[in-house]
Amino acid sequence: MRRKQRRTSHEEEFPNNQRFISQFTLSQFHFFTKIVRTLNVVFGAILNWCRLLKMLGCKCLSWTNVTDLTQPKPEFFSLPEPLPQWPQGCGFATSRIELGGLEVCQITNFEFIWCSNPSTDGKQSISFYKPILIPDGFYCLGHYCQPDKKPLRGFVLVAREAAGRHDHSTDHMPSLVDPVDYSLVWSSYDGGDENFDGCGYFWLPQPPEGYKSLGFVVTNKSKKPETNEVKCVRADLTDTCEACPLIACTYSKFLKVPLTVWNARPLNRGIYGRGVSTGTFYCRALCSNCSLGEELDIACLKNLDPNLHAMPNMDQIHAIVEHYGPTVFFHPNEVYLPSSVSWFFQNGALLYSTGESMQAIDAEGSVLPYGGSDDGHYWIDLPCDGRREKLKHGNIESAILYLHVKPAFGGTFTDIVMWVFCPFNGPGTLKIGKMSIGLSKVGRHVGDWEHFTLRISNFTGELWSIYFSQHSGGEWVDAYDLEFNEGNKAIIYSSRNGHASYPYPGTYIQGNPKLRIGARNDAARSDYFIDSSRQYEVVAAEYLGDVVKEPCWLQYMRKWGPRIVYDSKSELDKIVKRLPPLFRNSMNNILSKLPLELYGEDGPTGPKEKNNWFGDERW
Structure with missing residues (x-):
C-alpha cells in the first residue's frame, strides 16, 4: 500500500506527466518520420545521380574535379601593405x-x-x-x-x-x-x-x-x-x-x-x-x-641583354631595403651577439700568419691580405688578454647588415643578400630523442658569417621569397609563409649560439630530424634585435660597376678564425655515460648520424669566399 501511495503521491506531484510523455513522443515520432522520408528521397536521388555518372565514365572522379561540386577554392595572397611608389629609373618595376x-x-x-x-x-x-x-x-x-x-x-x-x-x-x-x-x-x-x-x-x-x-x-x-x-x-x-x-x-x-x-x-x-x-x-x-x-x-x-636594365639602381635599392628590411631577432639567452666588422677590428682582433707573427687590424681592414685565395698562411683570431671575452660577446649596438645585391634568373629578379657578422660562435647542444646535452667545446669558433636573402621581382618590386641560411644548407620560404613584424617587413629568427636563420620560433634539429638526433638550434624573439631596414650598408653590387665601393675587408679571402680540432673522444665518452642503458649498445649507430662538424671547426671564410656569392643559394 505504501508503494502504491508513494506512486500516487508522485503522480499527484506531476499529474500530467505520463500524458505529456506520450504526446511528446508521438509528436517527435511524426517529426522524425518526415525527416527520414525526406532523407530517403535525397539520398536516393544522389545514388541515382552517382549511378548515372558511373555509366557516363565518371570513374575518373578520383582524379578529376567537377567544377560546380569540388573545385578547390584557392586562397589568394597579398602582402600586408600595398607596394610603395618606387623611385624612377631604368626598367625596374615597370611590369x-x-x-x-x-x-x-x-x-x-x-x-x-x-x-x-x-x-x-x-x-x-x-x-x-x-x-x-x-x-x-x-x-x-x-x-x-x-x-x-x-x-x-x-x-x-x-x-x-x-x-x-x-x-x-x-x-x-x-x-x-x-x-x-x-x-x-x-x-x-x-x-x-x-x-x-x-x-x-x-x-x-x-x-x-x-x-x-x-x-x-x-x-x-x-x-x-x-x-x-x-x-x-x-x-x-x-x-x-x-x-x-x-x-x-x-x-x-x-x-x-x-x-x-x-x-x-x-x-x-x-x-x-x-x-x-x-x-x-x-x-x-x-x-x-x-x-x-x-x-x-x-x-x-x-636574357641576351648584357645591361640587365630591369635591375634596380641605388635609389631603388635603398627604397627596397627600407620597405622590406626584416627584423632579425636573437635568442633571449644569446650571449654571443653580433657586431660591426669595424668594432671587431678596433677592439682587439688580430691578423695572424705562419711564423707566429701577429698584427693589429685597423677599422677598414686595410692591412688584411687583398684577394687571392685561402692559402692557409693567414687567419684572424682574438687576443689572449682581457679583451678576448669582450670580443666574444659582440656589440649589438654597433651591428649592421652587410648587403650584396645581385641579379637572379637572368635579371628578372633581384637577390639582396644580407650578411650578419658575429665575433664568436658558441658551443652546440646535442639532441638525442628527448635528451638535450650541452657540449662544452664542440661548435665554438671565432668569426661567424651568416646570411639570409630577399628575392624581389623586377617586374613589380614585390617581395617574392626569403632564403634562410642554416649552416651548410637552407630553405626558400615564400612570402605568404613568412611572419611579418611591421608592414611588409618579415621576421628572421637567429638561433642561439649558432646564428642560423629560421622563419619561425622553435627548436630545429640539424642532423636527422625524424630520429631527433643532431645539433639543436633554438630560435625565439627577444629584446636583442637588428632592424635591417635602418642598420645596413650596401657593400657589393657588381652589376652597377663602380657605383658601390667594396670595403677592404671584403677582399680578404682567408680564414676569419683559426682551425680548431676537438678531442672528440672525451666529449663523446661523456655523452655515452649520460645515455640510458638501453641506448648505450646502439651508440655507434647514433654517432654515425651526427653532423660531421661536431668533430672539429675549421676557421670560416668571409662572404666573398662562399659559393653563393657568385652562385645561387642551395635549394
Whole structure:
C-alpha cells in the first residue's frame, strides 16, 4: 500500500506527466518520420545521380574535379601593405622586361583547368591553370600548377617579339611561332569505351626545327589544343632548364602509370647565369627522379641583354631595403651577439700568419691580405688578454647588415643578400630523442658569417621569397609563409649560439630530424634585435660597376678564425655515460648520424669566399 501511495503521491506531484510523455513522443515520432522520408528521397536521388555518372565514365572522379561540386577554392595572397611608389629609373618595376629579342610580362591571373586527387582540405591535391588577362600582342608559353594547400600565388611569363630588336642572322626565323603539333604525355582517363571529357590531359607542344617548347598545356577535354594555344621560342633565345623541386607524384587506382610533376628552373643561375624562369612546370608519365642537369623536353628563356636594365639602381635599392628590411631577432639567452666588422677590428682582433707573427687590424681592414685565395698562411683570431671575452660577446649596438645585391634568373629578379657578422660562435647542444646535452667545446669558433636573402621581382618590386641560411644548407620560404613584424617587413629568427636563420620560433634539429638526433638550434624573439631596414650598408653590387665601393675587408679571402680540432673522444665518452642503458649498445649507430662538424671547426671564410656569392643559394 505504501508503494502504491508513494506512486500516487508522485503522480499527484506531476499529474500530467505520463500524458505529456506520450504526446511528446508521438509528436517527435511524426517529426522524425518526415525527416527520414525526406532523407530517403535525397539520398536516393544522389545514388541515382552517382549511378548515372558511373555509366557516363565518371570513374575518373578520383582524379578529376567537377567544377560546380569540388573545385578547390584557392586562397589568394597579398602582402600586408600595398607596394610603395618606387623611385624612377631604368626598367625596374615597370611590369615588362626586355631580354634582348623578346619582351616578357609576368602574369599572375589564372583560370582553373583541372585538379588531381581533389580533396576538401586541398592537402593532397594539385591544380593546373592557364594564364588569363594577357596583354595584347603577348603570347602564352605554357601552363601553371601548384599544390592546393598553398595560396594561389605564382606566375608565368608571356612574351612578344621586342620592338626594334631584330636579329639579322636569323631574319628568316621569327622569335615566336606556333607548335606544329602536340603529343599526349599523360591522361587520367582510364581507357573505357566512353570518351569522358573532364579528365586531365597533358600535352607537350612539338616545336618546329630551330625552336624550343617552354611549357606544357593541360586540358580537361580529350581534343588536342589549338596550335595557337601557346608559342614556341627560337632556340637561341632559350636556355637549359632543370626539374627541381618535385611537386608531386600522383597515382590513380584505375591507372598503372603515374604522373610526376616538378617545378622547372634555369640550370644556369647566379650572377652570371642568364637563364630566366618562365614559371611553368615539367612533367612525365613515370614516377622516377630527374637527375640534376638532365636535358628536358622543355627549355627556359635566356636574357641576351648584357645591361640587365630591369635591375634596380641605388635609389631603388635603398627604397627596397627600407620597405622590406626584416627584423632579425636573437635568442633571449644569446650571449654571443653580433657586431660591426669595424668594432671587431678596433677592439682587439688580430691578423695572424705562419711564423707566429701577429698584427693589429685597423677599422677598414686595410692591412688584411687583398684577394687571392685561402692559402692557409693567414687567419684572424682574438687576443689572449682581457679583451678576448669582450670580443666574444659582440656589440649589438654597433651591428649592421652587410648587403650584396645581385641579379637572379637572368635579371628578372633581384637577390639582396644580407650578411650578419658575429665575433664568436658558441658551443652546440646535442639532441638525442628527448635528451638535450650541452657540449662544452664542440661548435665554438671565432668569426661567424651568416646570411639570409630577399628575392624581389623586377617586374613589380614585390617581395617574392626569403632564403634562410642554416649552416651548410637552407630553405626558400615564400612570402605568404613568412611572419611579418611591421608592414611588409618579415621576421628572421637567429638561433642561439649558432646564428642560423629560421622563419619561425622553435627548436630545429640539424642532423636527422625524424630520429631527433643532431645539433639543436633554438630560435625565439627577444629584446636583442637588428632592424635591417635602418642598420645596413650596401657593400657589393657588381652589376652597377663602380657605383658601390667594396670595403677592404671584403677582399680578404682567408680564414676569419683559426682551425680548431676537438678531442672528440672525451666529449663523446661523456655523452655515452649520460645515455640510458638501453641506448648505450646502439651508440655507434647514433654517432654515425651526427653532423660531421661536431668533430672539429675549421676557421670560416668571409662572404666573398662562399659559393653563393657568385652562385645561387642551395635549394
